[in-house]
Amino acid sequence: MNDPNNTEAALTPDSVDQPVESGAAGFDFGSMMEIAQNMQQEAAQAQQQLASTELVGSAGGGVVLVTLNGHLHLVGIRIRPEAVDPEDPSMLEDLIRAAWQDAHDQVAHLQSQVDPMAGLSGLGDLGGLGDLLGGL
Numbered sequence: 001m002n003d004p005n006n007t008e009a010a011l012t013p014d015s016v017d018q019p020v021e022s023g024a025a026g027f028d029f030g031s032m033m034e035i036a037q038n039m040q041q042e043a044a045q046a047q048q049q050l051a052s053t054e055l056v057g058s059a060g061g062g063v064v065l066v067t068l069n070g071h072l073h074l075v076g077i078r079i080r081p082e083a084v085d086p087e088d089p090s091m092l093e094d095l096i097r098a099a100w101q102d103a104h105d106q107v108a109h110l111q112s113q114v115d116p117m118a119g120l121s122g123l124g125d126l127g128g129l130g131d132l133l134g135g136l
Contacts, residue, residue: 046114053110057103057110059095066099068075070114 030109050070057066063083077096085091 049114050107050111055103055106055110056107057099057101058081059098064092064095064099066096066103068100068103070110071105072107115119 053070054067054075055070058064058067060083063080064076065076066074067078069075077099079092079096083092083095
C-alpha cells in the first residue's frame with residue numbers, strides 16, 4: 001500500500017547508509033560555527049556598551065543619587081545636605097540603599113535588552129550543544 005504520509009515507506013536499507021550532505025537536507029556545521037562566532041562578537045560589544053553606560057538611581061525625591069555602570073560598579077554617590085539628619089542616620093542609610101536598588105534595577109533592565117544571549121536563558125544546556133560550540 002502506498003501511503004504518502006507514511007515516512008517509513010521511503011526508508012530503504014540503501015538510503016539509511018547514505019551520508020547526509022550539508023545544505024537544506026542536512027546540518028551545516030560551518031554555518032552553525034559562523035552564527036556562534038557572530039553571537040560571541042555581539043556579546044563582547046554588549047559588554048563594552050555596558051561598561052561605558054552609567055545609570056543613576058535616586059531616592060527621597062532626588063536627595064540621594066547613586067550612579068552605577070552597566071557592570072554594577074559604583075561610579076558615584078551624591079547626597080544633598082537635607083538628606084542628612086544627625087538624629088536619625090538610619091534614614092540616610094535607607095535612602096542610599098533605595099537609590100542603589102533603583103540604579104541596580106535599571107542596570108538589570110539594560111543588561112536584558114543589550115545581551116544577545118538573554119533570550120536563550122530558558123534553553124538550559126542545549127543538550128550539551130553549548131559545550132560543543134565552545135561553551136556559549
